[in-house]
Amino acid sequence: MSRKPYVREVSKTTWFLSQPRYKRYMAREVTCVFILIYTFLLICALGALAKGPDAFQAFLHALRGPLGVLFNLAALVATVYHSMSWFDVTPQAMPIQRGEEFVPGNVIVGAHYGAWAVVSLIILIWGI
Amino acid sequence: MEIIKTDVAIVGAGGAGLRAAIALAEADPKLRIALISKVYPMRSHTCAAEGGAAGVIKSDDSLDLHFNDTVGGGDWLCDQNAVEYFINEAPNELMQLEHWGCPWSREPDGSVAVRPFGGMKIKRTWFAADKSGFHILHTLFQTSLKYPSIQRFDEYYAIDLLVDDGRCQGLTALEIRSGEMRQFQAGAVIIAAGGAGKMFPFTTNGAIKTGDGMALAYRAGVPLKDMEFVQYHPTGLPNNGILLTEGCRGEGGILVNKHGRRYLQDYGMGPETPVGQPVLKTMELGPRDRLSQSFWHEQRKGNTVSTPWGECVLLDMRHLGEKKINERLPLVRDLCISYLNMDPVKEPIPIRPVVHYCMGGIHTDIKAATPVPGLFAAGECACVSINGANRLGSNSLTELLVFGRRAALSAIEHLQSSPSASNDPALSAQARASEDRIRALFDQSAGTETVAGLRKEMMHTMEENAGIYRTGEELQRACEKIAELRGRYANLALTDKSKVFNTDLMQALELGSMLDCAETVAVGARDRTESRGAHQRLDFTARDDQNFLKHTLAYHHPKEPPRIEYLDVVITKSQPGVRDYSGAKK
Amino acid sequence: MSEERQIQLEVLRYNPETDSQPRYQTYTVPCVNEWVVLDALNYVKENLDPTLSYRWSCHMAVCGSCGYMINGEPKLGCKAFIHEYGDHIRVEPLANFPIERDLVTVVEDFIAKLASVKPYLIPKEDKPISAGEFRQTPAELKKYKQYTLCINCMLCYAACPQYGLVPEFLGPAAISMAHRYNQDSRDGGRDQRQEVVATDEGVWECSFVGACSEVCPKHVDPAGALQQVKVASTIDWYKEHLMPWVKK
Secondary structure: OOOOOEOOOOOOOOHHHOOHHHHHHHHHHHHHHHHHHHHHHHHHHHHHHHHOHHHHHHHHHHHHOHHHHHHHHHHHHHHHHHHHHHHHHHHHHOOOEEOOEEOOHHHHHHHHHHHHHHHHHHHHHHHO | OEEEEEEEEEEOOOHHHHHHHHHHHHHOOOOOEEEEEOOOHHHOHHHHOOOOEEOOOOOOOOHHHHHHHHHHHOOOOOOHHHHHHHHHHHHHHHHHHHHOOOOOOEOOOOOEOEEOOOOOOOOOEEOOOOOHHHHHHHHHHHHHOOOOOEEEEEOEEEEEEEEEOOEEEEEEEEEOOOOEEEEEEEEEEEEOOOOOHHHOOOEOOOOOOOOHHHHHHHHOOOOEEOOOOEEEEEEEOOOOOOEOOOHHHHOOOEEEOOOOOOHHHHHOOOOOOOOOOOOOOOHHHOOHHHHHHHHHHHHHHOOOEEEOOEEEEEEEOHHHHHHHHHHHOHHHHHHHHHHHOOOOOOOOEEEEEEEEEEOOEEEOOOOOEOOOOOEEEOOOOEEOOOOOOOOOOOOHHHHHHHHHHHHHHHHHHHHHHOOOOOOHHHHHHHHHHHHHHHHHHHHOOOOOEOHHHHHHHHHHHHHHHOOOEEOHHHHHHHHHHHHHHHHHHOOEOOOOOOOOOOHHHHHHHHHHHHHHHHHHHHHHHHHOOOOEOOEEEOOOOOOOHHHHOEEEEEEOOOOOOOEEEEEEOOOOOOOOOOOOOOOOOO | OOOEEEEEEEEEEOOOOOOOOOEEEEEEEEEEOOOEHHHHHHHHHHHHOOOOOOOOOOOOOOOOOOEEEEOOEEEEHHHOEHHHOOOEEEEEEOOOOOEEEOOEEOOHHHHHHHHHOOOOOOEOOOOOHHHOOOOOOHHHHHHHHHHHHOOOOOHHHHHOHHHHHOOOOOOHHHHHHHHHHHOOOOEOOHHHHHHHHOOOOOHHHOOOOOHHHHHOOOOOOHHHHHHHHHHHHHHHHHHHHHOOOOOO
């Protein structure tokens, strides 16, 4: 048998360094880590609340420290990036056909941003 | 050598081969079907057909009109019984494709839409935007995956037919990936391996269109019929020959020369029709041979536009508007922008005639049977003949469906009626001889000729001497040159000595096929001292029904030029007449 | 328009009979600027080195034969214009496929996956040919038309990191083709295809990198198709588990 196909191994650990688009993808995925940690913090907050007002105050105080603020800022940036990257692909994932034509992508994306703004506004008003 | 036993072996897995395979699988699920192709099925050149497929479906159309358009378009060289069978079967076949999921373009009410094409009295071309061949091929390929009895041998190159006891009983083929030879023993063989446009340098044909199927049958003693009729498509991109479908003109595109004149009116296809309102069988909707010939005259008169890629005329589609072009001709727009950096929405596109289709091919009767029992042929490689001296645009896609299926039915009839026993030692001896022939070519290293060198000379010879207009002197030169090249072929040296995916060897074999085909074109054209359809002689300008209402049959000889015989055309109801493409007719 | 320019064409070579691993060979090619990379390869084959092996045919981006990695990016050789590159162009066989020889890859895996999704019409209703066509409005046609445009060039498999890491992944083109038939108004075979598609090796292996759609030469947008399949499969799950009384 003269055939001997050659298989190029893909590195399980560094594959995403080979192309810029893979790096962008990894950046999007890494934002999840911040969201994960933030979720964990929320659970901690619940735990502290259950222990009583003092524990909760102490927890809030810790969050107001430079590390806490820094993390919250980073988490905000990551969450915004994460959301935007998903908004951008919604026309692909959820196309809407009206009559013969498909609704233009920017309309669908725009609707998402609109909804986001509205929800944020409600929460802000409610919060205040 | 491994022996593969099968009931029907099909060589070629494009439109005709796939259609035949499906017809066999549907007729009898127990039949073993070997589908052998030098490329994966979806690479076959059916995919490049753009405009559409003709079949009578609308109430304003009739079978008679399709018959007349086809026979007149073919300059009365068509066998009329074959045409009749063809037009009768055409609507069923196109409808069958619809039922298999082909994404035909539609009317608002959901029925299949049709568009006008050249040489048609009524619009009857079914289309899927301007990717009709592509969709037909993929629909057929994907449908074929339903049938477990269709066993594919992708990337196997057919080498020789095995003919014993007067019957075709199989073939040898080279597995390209391993370089190993295989013997296919089959009760029947169907050849559906496409045309041979690559013997010319400037063609819409893909690299694989090298006449292998034609040469396969030819070398086994089957005559090639009417090979001198080679169709030039009037609208190819000038830099690389990429096809711009006739649909461009069907939708309303116009042809103008450098003075902006719609010059077709000067060649019997006028009077001029209003821009954007194409009139059937008139001006831009004349037949392909006439349009290509008009270009030749315009070039002689100095009316063509000089471009970096040679002399051109202009295809103007601007008046169609962006919306219509995007909907009906998206591929055309993409091709113009990609390969010429010009947008048909904004500017006229330079085009010139380009070799497109072989009307001739393996001689078959109307049942797709060749003179060798057990051997059948369909598609461009075959000559039934429904195309005569000039194929009507959009008949070829339909042809490969109608006759692909017909070949399958004939193969089944043959299996039922002929003895199934084969003389295995005799077949194996032939197979070994076939293998030895390839090994000799492979091992030959003392030669001085190269594949690329001989190929270039062949292409140049064909373009110079066997083009749109021909003379006896030039054709004689072509005959001598091709004969010389066939001789020099024996002195070929292969550089590549690897068994695995040896494309050097493949190209050498393809060159051999093309030289065989080219010689039948040249000799057939030299001996046909008349002008008819796509075969135009400057030294014999008139059609000569007295002497040449006949098919040319070219028989192979291993060393000598082909022996030529003639066969009467079958005429049933349409006597040869005048081909009228002027708007004056009714 | 026909300016000439010399390029260095660096091509991956691998001859299984003499090489233990691939190597690179560089050819100096005088190119006309409007050439595509395939033209440069053909120049090499005809003039410099007849042993170079690669697949090609139509030269108009419809047969899908000539997919290569060109400067690391999956491209059709017939649609990669020389003028878009510098003086050095590197051509390699499509990533994620075994190399048969030189630029020729082994593609059986893709073909088998395509076949596995039942990429053919499974009609909703039986209808004889004589009864005419299944009616389909232009809007219904448009719903799936984009996904019929796949030329099986496999650039999306070469671009998909997931396919590289998990070879069992059904992959972009095959799932898009399933989606194409699922979306066809004439088809009733979605349930059969879901058995193959809505699986771990099917659509759930996709992590939506989106590279497939970025490299697709026919703008099929396989990534979009896969996400739509995910959405529909998720809805299936909820219907089945939360609303079992709702008939499918």
